Amino acid sequence: MSRRLPSVSVRDVVRTFECAGFRVIAGRGKGSHITMARDDWPAILVIPAHGDVPRGTLRALIRQSGLTVEQFLELL
Secondary structure, eight states: OOOOOOOEEHHHHHHHHHHTTOEEOTTTOOTTEEEEEETTEEEEEEEEOSSEEOHHHHHHHHHHHTOOHHHHHHHO
16 A cells, blocks of 8 residues: 655655656756656656645656655655
């Protein structure tokens, strides 16, 4: 059973996805969004870069990354 996601800052979300092998794509993010990708994964993550990431958005990003909530929380 998945645990409730905490409120997480943008910096912590980016750092956690970097630990999972994603990298920031320079020049791809426009305005207040950060774009991340991984060479062996087809999805591109677009993270809103203002305030804390809403829980629903964070859950969608975790799903797109191929991680489970538990794996994400362990890396956090």
